[in-house]
Amino acid sequence: MSEKILYDVKDLRLACEGKKRIDWAFREMPVLGILRKRESPKLFKNLVIGACLHITSETANLIICLRNCGAKVFLAASNPLSTQDDVAACLVKDYDVSVFGIRGETKEKYNEHIKQVALRKPHLIIDDGADLIAYLHNNPDFSINVIGATEETTTGVRRIKNIERQGKLLFPVIGVNNAQTKYLFDNRYGTGQSTIDGILRATNILxxxxxxxxxxxxxxxRGIAKNLKGMGARVIVTEVSPIRALEAVMDGFQVMKIEQAASTxxxxxxxxxxxxxxxxxVFLKMKDGAIIxxxxxxxxxxxxxTLEKISKKISEVKPLVKEFILTTGKKIYLLAEGxxxxxxxxxxxxxxxMDMSFACQFLSLKYFVSNNDIPIKYHDVPSEIDQEIALLKLTGMGVDIDKLTEFQKKYLDSWNFD
Ligand SMILES: NC(=O)c1ccc[n+]([C@@H]2O[C@H](COP(=O)([O-])OP(=O)(O)OC[C@H]3O[C@@H](n4cnc5c(N)ncnc54)[C@H](O)[C@@H]3O)[C@@H](O)[C@H]2O)c1
Structure with a gap:
């Protein structure tokens, strides 16, 4: 570790465990592996990248990839509860990355960590939830060098479109979330599996x-609902969009209002x-022992x-499982503080x-440094990037697909079949 690295992590002595975790994750990240080998070590030379991401082993592999391409990276946590402290320590100690994130940090510390990244006046931004982008818009002096930013999640993309709608966007932003190789896989299969994983690890219920x-x-x-159904649960979906509600009905789920579902x-x-x-x-109608x-x-x-206000006693009965005893005597269990x-x-x-989501992040940043005069507005991920990631992922999985023949291309491009 070089002496000048700025950081705020829990304990650098955890680095060794973090390294094992990062290496384990890398085994399942073939696309990032290809990019790590293929891309020039000068791609991001002399550029400062400010990142606000969940500090996990997958994120570490993205950061290492960016660093191998010459970037100086400053990383803050995008959630006070998601930091893997051993991974954070390893990034600082073994890779000279400035990391600011401690699992369980206060809201004040969380904001201070984002500020620490913004203070470096980054050239490129990677965000998850748009907290760093929002900070830069509220403190525009720190955004003067920004060439472009990428946003990882649905909520972040919505915030950016709101900034754009108000005519206040200061730099171009690519919505990585809206790439097909992101939301079709990360949101659906990733959240679909890991949400249930979280509930099981916290509660061990059947x-x-x-x-x-x-x-x-x-x-x-839909990923969560499908997996729960596969595990033998009776799944009820609540929605506000008629189209999505209709899809849920036709996918075989019961759909009703939350007030109606509350007691069941x-x-x-x-x-x-x-x-x-x-x-x-809804809290008042819930069954005794309901888990949220x-x-x-x-x-x-x-x-x-509100749950706190209507409770007479609150205690942690297991790590990250809080029991709320309502004034009526009913018990409700909340996981991970909501x-x-x-x-x-x-x-x-x-x-x-995450291999695909982060390959998309990497290639979107490459797009910013390889193209001039990108208009200051919200952009979808260019479709060539989406296609390339899908192909690389298939290659990594050992899956080969057919190619259109010349005859088929001509057929698809024609309209007069006589
Ligand atoms: N946990 C994770 O790791 C993870 C991963 C990806 C996305 N996300 C986040 O999950 C959230 C959902 O993402 P998505 O990609 O599924 O978004 P989406 O826009 O595809 O779906 C959200 C759905 O919620 C519905 N909805 C809105 N208000 C509602 C209400 N009051 N009651 C019932 N339904 C309502 C909308 O109609 C929509 O169909 C976002 O905050 C996103 O950032 C989390």
Whole structure:
């Protein structure tokens, strides 16, 4: 470790464990492995990258890849509960990366860590949830060098589009979340599996035979619902979009209002990107012993403040399992403080899906440094990048697919079949 590295991590002595975890994740990240070998060590030379991401072993592999291409990286946590302290230590000690993140940090510390990254006046930004991008927009002096930014998640993309709608966007942003190689896999299969992993690690309950309410049938919600069904749960979906609700019905789920579902379920999972999806009237109708967890980006989907207000006693009965005894005597259990349960109670998405999301991050940053005059607006990931990642992933999995013949290309491009 060079002496000048700035950082705030729990304990550098954890680095050795972190290294093992990072190497283990890399086994399942063949696309990032190809990019690591293929891309020039000068691609990001003299560039400062400011990142605000969950500090996990998969993120570490992305950061190492960026560093191998010449970037100087400053990394802050994108959630107070998601940092793997051993991984953070390893990035500092073994890779000279400036990391600011400690699992369980306070909201104040979390904001201070984001500020530490912004202070470096980065050239490129990688964000997950848009907290760093929002900070740069509220403190524009730190954004003067920004060439472009990428955003990892649905909620972050929505925030960026809101900034753009108000005419306040200061630099171009690519919405990595909206690439097909991201949301079709990361949100659906990644969240679908890791959310249940988080609930199981925290509670060790049997899913089979339980009634589970999944709020939101978007890319995350449908992955969660499908896996729960496969494990023998009776799944009820709640939605506000008629199209998504109809899809859920035709996928074989019961769909009803949350107020109606409230008294029937054993477990509630939110994945909407919205606020106060589960609030007072729903808490009051819940069964004794109901378990609540959130998979959406921010800890606003479950109205925890109100739950606290209507409780007479609150205690932690297991790590990250809080028991709320309501004034009526009923008990409700909240996982991971209402924050992302897959990162709070488990290890986040499997490396194999993050491989694609982070390859998309890497290639989107490459797009910014390889193209001039990119307009200051929101951009989708260029479709060539999406196609390339899918092909690389298939190659990594040893799967070969057919190619269009010249005859087929001509047929598909024609309209007059006589
Ligand atoms: N846990 C993770 O690791 C992880 C991974 C990816 C995305 N996310 C986050 O999960 C959230 C959902 O992402 P997505 O990609 O599924 O979004 P999405 O937009 O595809 O789906 C969200 C769904 O929720 C529905 N909804 C909104 N308000 C609702 C309400 N009050 N009641 C019921 N349904 C409601 C919407 O109609 C929509 O169908 C976002 O916050 C996203 O950032 C988390």
């Amino acid at each position: 899913i089979a035979g339980k009634t589970v309410v999944v709020c939101g049938y978007g890319w995350c919600g 379920a054993d477990i509630f999972i939110t994945a909407t990107g919205n606020a106060r999806v589960i609030s007072r009237s 967890a959130n998979a959406g980006h921010f800890n606003v989907e479950i109205d925890v403040l 924050r992302l349960v897959n990162l709070g109670c488990a290890e986040g998405h499997p490396s194999s899906v």
